[in-house]
Amino acid sequence: MSRSFKAAIKENLPVHATHNLLSLSVPDSMPDPRPGQFFMVGMNRGTDPLLKRAFSLFRRTDEGLQILYRVRGKGTDILRNMKEGAILDMLGPLGNFYPLPSEEKTPLVMAGGIGIASVFSLIEDLAGKAIVFYGARTKEELLMLNEVKVYAKEVIVSTDDGSAGLKGTAADALRAFLAPQASDAHFCIYACGPHPLLKAVARMSKEYRIRAYVSMEEHMACGIGACLGCVVKTHDGFKRVCKEGPVMSASEIVW
């Protein structure tokens, strides 16, 4: 089945100097996206940039979906300047998704910076059950924090510069939370963010014997399993992040 479709920009709202919230209307035929899945988005005019860029589902809306993105390079700079009514070539939803925890587990959701884009809809679906560890460089980069608070049971904020919450990373905050716990068996971790954060989560998952799922954000060229540009080394051989992921068990990755 083709996953290709055209989406119309409804709004492309700056939420920070370097981040925008993109609201799209999509055809009814697009399969329902699940938390953790992603889309390949074409923003080229002519052939530059040639390749589509990968973005997580941020939130489902009545008309379609939203993407929260950070402006990094050529593609996202073009995207930032696109206006309401512009049409994007898209592929998706792609990849696997976060498995929901069993009833007895308390989900601990970790977001580092723009990693919030991947876990937001999971926090929404967990409807008041998730304890969220949300870290960013500064207070201003804690994007959509009020929205996160609406759906989370509790939000533990951290910033690198100490301008809000604990001074340090979301991983530091998770360790401080886990250290005094009498039993770890009833937790389950979900994480998206920079590689060092995911690696720290994997370490704690092993140390505290808690199942952890991480969303890997490797560079992607095709997004559909054809180019092998996104492989990561696992204990079971190389796996494609776009096909076998992006959500992977932290214990299966060779960090």
Ligand SMILES: Cc1cc2nc3c(=O)[nH]c(=O)nc-3n(C[C@H](O)[C@H](O)[C@H](O)COP(=O)(O)OP(=O)(O)OC[C@H]3O[C@@H](n4cnc5c(N)ncnc54)[C@H](O)[C@@H]3O)c2cc1C
């Ligand atoms: C599955 C997946 C989901 C993603 N979801 C989101 C999202 O929801 N919001 C968001 O803002 N970004 C997301 N990203 C990252 C996003 O794809 C890149 O930021 C984007 O492709 C950059 O395109 P560009 O043309 O602006 O930058 P380029 O000009 O291609 O690159 C600019 C700089 O960014 C670096 N870069 C590009 N892609 C990545 C990457 N995947 N990981 C680390 N560094 C990279 C390059 O090395 C370069 O230094 C996701 C990536 C993946 C693989």
Ligand code: FES
């Ligand atoms: S991006 Fe091409 S195989 Fe994953």
